[in-house]
Amino acid sequence: MHSGAQDPEKLNPRKLLGYFTRILRERKDLVDEVVIRRIISAVYFALFNYWSMKSLLKGLRGRGPSKDSFWFSEFHQHLLEKGLDYAVYTIYVHRVAVDHYTLNPTRVVLTSQPWKGEEVEVEIGGTTLERVLESAYDILECLEKY
Amino acid sequence: MPYLNDFYVNIEESFTRMRSSDSWRSTYILLSYLQVGFGMPIAGEFRDTASRETARVRINIREEEVAPITRIRQLYDIVKELGEEEVLRILGRHVKGGNAIQSIRELGFLDLRRLAATVLWLTSVLGLRVSNIDLLEDPETGQPQFIGVYLEDCNWDKWKTLSRAVKKQLVNDGFNDVARRVALICTQALKTRRS
Numbered sequence: 418m419h420s421g422a423q424d425p426e427k428l429n430p431r432k433l434l435g436y437f438t439r440i441l442r443e444r445k446d447l448v449d450e451v452v453i454r455r456i457i458s459a460v461y462f463a464l465f466n467y468w469s470m471k472s473l474l475k476g477l478r479g480r481g482p483s484k485d486s487f488w489f490s491e492f493h494q495h496l497l498e499k500g501l502d503y504a505v506y507t508i509y510v511h512r513v514a515v516d517h518y519t520l521n522p523t524r525v526v527l528t529s530q531p532w533k534g535e536e537v538e539v540e541i542g543g544t545t546l547e548r549v550l551e552s553a554y555d556i557l558e559c560l561e562k563y
Numbered sequence: 564m565p566y567l568n569d570f571y572v573n574i575e576e577s578f579t580r581m582r583s584s585d586s587w588r589s590t591y592i593l594l595s596y597l598q599v600g601f602g603m604p605i606a607g608e609f610r611d612t613a614s615r616e617t618a619r620v621r622i623n624i625r626e627e628e629v630a631p632i633t634r635i636r637q638l639y640d641i642v643k644e645l646g647e648e649e650v651l652r653i654l655g656r657h658v659k660g661g662n663a664i665q666s667i668r669e670l671g672f673l674d675l676r677r678l679a680a681t682v683l684w685l686t687s688v689l690g691l692r693v694s695n696i697d698l699l700e701d702p703e704t705g706q707p708q709f710i711g712v713y714l715e716d717c718n719w720d721k722w723k724t725l726s727r728a729v730k731k732q733l734v735n736d737g738f739n740d741v742a743r744r745v746a747l748i749c750t751q752a753l754k755t756r757r758s
Binding site for chain 1: 695
């Protein structure tokens with residue numbers, strides 16, 4: 418079983434978050450909308466991968482040949498139970514916006530059926546990124562204790 | 564005024580249907596009743612007539628305050644005795660549009676009575692305003708993610724505090740399933756600052 422040799426901390430995204438925080442603080446000249454979009458998406462998936470690894474090593478089994486592919490819903494629900502609603506929703510809605518929507522600002526509907534569901538106005542910018550990073554650190558703190 | 568469809572009206576049953584209130588803070592006890600007579604209301608006054616279409620019934624009731632409800636479990640104990648229509652009515656009050664509640668039910672995503680008890684707790688005990696209830700799905704897979712309970716008058720700091728406090732209470736009361744599958748959402752908090 419591959420997971421036996423895995424160290425969960427090798428997927429801990431703390432260094433990645435630190436790198437993005439430094440860029441936002443010290444190199445604003447490098448931060449345009451493309452960079453912000455990719456950072457938000459990367460942050461979401463980095464946290465998801467870390468949770469997946471820790472869950473796998475705790476015995477949770479996903480899909481795929483190595484049973485290491487998990488659903489987003491399991492990740493979200495783990496965090497929601499811990500009271501991280503604000504962090505989960507903030508990162509998730511912005512991740513969907515940066516990956517699937519083109520305009521900025523835009524209106525996002527978190528459903529596969531666009532005729533139902535709450536529409537949320539999302540703007541992708543430096544302030545958004547600060548909130549996403551704040552949420553990411555709170556999620557990371559929770560996952561490090563998991 | 565009980566209408567006589569079949570000549571007989573079950574007074575206790577009619578009263579039981581009338582006595583539920585939105586506040587959940589008091590209940591009405593039916594002490595006695597006395598049929599006054601057949602007749603009909605005319606210009607705001609009840610007139611005895613030969614008509615057997617309506618009857619006036621005098622009832623004696625007593626109002627009693629119930630012990631203050633503070634726990635979700637107390638509300639759930641009440642809600643679980645309600646019929647499905649009543650539960651749907653409780654939830655439907657907070658749904659803007661669409662068929663989220665129906666989807667939740669069809670998918671078996673969460674027990675609707677537990678969801679209703681939670682929403683009642685948020686609104687009646689915590690005094691929060693719920694503007695919508697939605698079922699959020701992943702746009703890539705279409706898989707349901709969690710139920711969104713949208714709150715009004717909620718900034719970023721309040722959202723953080725509420726998220727943690729409400730989920731802690733849910734877990735303490737054994738409502739882990741609700742804690743996992745419901746997200747409190749304050750979309751206003753996402754709009755407060757502009758970049």
